[in-house]
Amino acid sequence: MDFFWAFVVGGFICVLGQLLLDVAKLDAGHVMSTFVVLGCVLDGFDLYDNLLSFAGAGASVPITSFGHSLLHGAMEQADKHGFWGIALGMFQLTSAGIAAAILFGFLVSVFFKPRG
Amino acid sequence: MAKLGKQSWTLNQRVYIQETGTSVGPKESRGPLGDSFDKSYDNLYCGEDNWEMAERKLLQDAIQITLEKAGLKQQHIDMFIAGDLLNQNVSANYTARDMDMSYLGMFGACSTSMETLAVASQLVDAGVADRILTAVCSHNATAERQFRFPTEYGNQKPATATSTATGAGCALVSREKSQIRIEGATIGKVVDFGATNAFDLGSAMVPAAYDTIKRHLSDFGRTPADYDLIVTGDLSSVGSPILKDMLRSDGINIDAVHKDCGNLLYNNDQGMLAGGSGTACSAIVTYSHLLDEMRKGTYKRILVTATGALMNPTLIRQKESIPAIAHSVVLVREEV
Numbered sequence: 001m002d003f004f005w006a007f008v009v010g011g012f013i014c015v016l017g018q019l020l021l022d023v024a025k026l027d028a029g030h031v032m033s034t035f036v037v038l039g040c041v042l043d044g045f046d047l048y049d050n051l052l053s054f055a056g057a058g059a060s061v062p063i064t065s066f067g068h069s070l071l072h073g074a075m076e077q078a079d080k081h082g083f084w085g086i087a088l089g090m091f092q093l094t095s096a097g098i099a100a101a102i103l104f105g106f107l108v109s110v111f112f113k114p115r116g
Numbered sequence: 117m118a119k120l121g122k123q124s125w126t127l128n129q130r131v132y133i134q135e136t137g138t139s140v141g142p143k144e145s146r147g148p149l150g151d152s153f154d155k156s157y158d159n160l161y162c163g164e165d166n167w168e169m170a171e172r173k174l175l176q177d178a179i180q181i182t183l184e185k186a187g188l189k190q191q192h193i194d195m196f197i198a199g200d201l202l203n204q205n206v207s208a209n210y211t212a213r214d215m216d217m218s219y220l221g222m223f224g225a226c227s228t229s230m231e232t233l234a235v236a237s238q239l240v241d242a243g244v245a246d247r248i249l250t251a252v253c254s255h256n257a258t259a260e261r262q263f264r265f266p267t268e269y270g271n272q273k274p275a276t277a278t279s280t281a282t283g284a285g286c287a288l289v290s291r292e293k294s295q296i297r298i299e300g301a302t303i304g305k306v307v308d309f310g311a312t313n314a315f316d317l318g319s320a321m322v323p324a325a326y327d328t329i330k331r332h333l334s335d336f337g338r339t340p341a342d343y344d345l346i347v348t349g350d351l352s353s354v355g356s357p358i359l360k361d362m363l364r365s366d367g368i369n370i371d372a373v374h375k376d377c378g379n380l381l382y383n384n385d386q387g388m389l390a391g392g393s394g395t396a397c398s399a400i401v402t403y404s405h406l407l408d409e410m411r412k413g414t415y416k417r418i419l420v421t422a423t424g425a426l427m428n429p430t431l432i433r434q435k436e437s438i439p440a441i442a443h444s445v446v447l448v449r450e451e452v
Contacts, residue, residue, distance in 0.1 A: 021272060022274070027265075027271070028265070028269065028270075028271045028272070
């Protein structure tokens with residue numbers, strides 16, 4: 001059942017993205033930022049954690065999860081350090097993802113011919 | 117009398133395409149016209165370090181092949197007229213840096229092939245130059261980067277999108293008699309019907325092709341039956357039917373004689389969406405396959421209408437619409 005719900009929820013998020021591309025005519029950059037904001041908003045209403053425990057990877061793999069982590073980290077530090085905690089905490093949970101993107105991007109460009 | 121109607125001309129002298137040269141990338145060489153091109157590469161880099169250099173390599177090849185076929189050297193040529201799709205026409209400009217002759221750079225997006233050919237024929241006709249090389253080039257990867265998205269971005273393209281052809285075509289225009297004579301041309305005007313979808317340039321360019329073909333037939337006092345072939349540059353499988361419909365509603369039926377270079381260039385199973393496009397598209401198809409067919413006698417008189425979308429990415433992001441232009445050149449088979 002875990003696999004099933006992960007597939008359904010993750011797939012639903014992807015369908016939403018395809019509709020934003022094809023029907024709303026957004027370009028890929030705008031679709032991505034829309035999803036990040038959507039993840040933040042859902043986390044703001046404490047909904048994304050429920051979705052994560054329900055759908056697992058179906059909710060943690062899509063980019064909406066990045067938005068959720070941004071807000072989560074920011075709010076956690078805001079509790080400890082007040083207003084400036086927002087800036088301190090924003091990248092706390094997401095730093096692993098960002099560092100991985102930079103590191104693997106670097107490695108790929110070293111070993112393969114960078115294109116585009 | 118050289119001027120015909122409002123936008124057309126015929127040539128007073130007999131001006132010919134003396135020789136042509138074409139070079140293409142991997143997908144073009146695997147397409148249905150693969151055998152008609154003079155040179156092909158099995159890799160988009162064409163043996164160079166980057167794609168911009170590859171594009172210039174294709175252009176240099178096309179020029180070199182043309183000169184070799186004609187048995188001429190650079191010093192025999194008076195002028196070089198060329199264009200491409202990149203900012204500041206860099207492929208043509210940088211290639212011209214190694215050519216010891218007068219140079220005119222032109223930009224008409226994908227219509228540049230016929231724009232350069234029309235102007236060259238007029239200059240030769242006027243006696244301003246004896247021999248002129250006209251050439252255009254485009255490269256799929258350089259065009260993707262400039263007009264769309266970097267390729268590694270992996271942006272999805274809808275089925276209406278066309279694929280920029282990788283290649284270059286060159287024509288030597290002179291009064292030296294050959295089987296291909298340039299009879300005249302119709303210079304298009306910029307037409308904008310308000311299309312904004314940069315992933316459907318075929319449709320965006322239809323009004324320009326419609327306007328130029330209609331104007332051409334009226335200026336020359338001809339009907340589509342006077343041509344064995346009316347070929348458009350890159351209206352794609354989406355734009356071509358719309359063009360036929362628009363002309364039909366004016367009582368002009370080109371169904372029997374119309375083809376589109378973008379549809380001729382690739383096989384359906386190559387995944388090229390709506391077809392080929394790009395400055396090179398009309399040039400490599402015309403300067404190889406179509407002229408071959410004329411030499412064989414399949415076509416006696418053809419009208420090549422190259423279409424160009426004149427937008428740039430900044431203006432598209434500013435929600436501007438896409439203006440387009442089309443230029444027509446008439447080619448006639450001569451018995452030698």
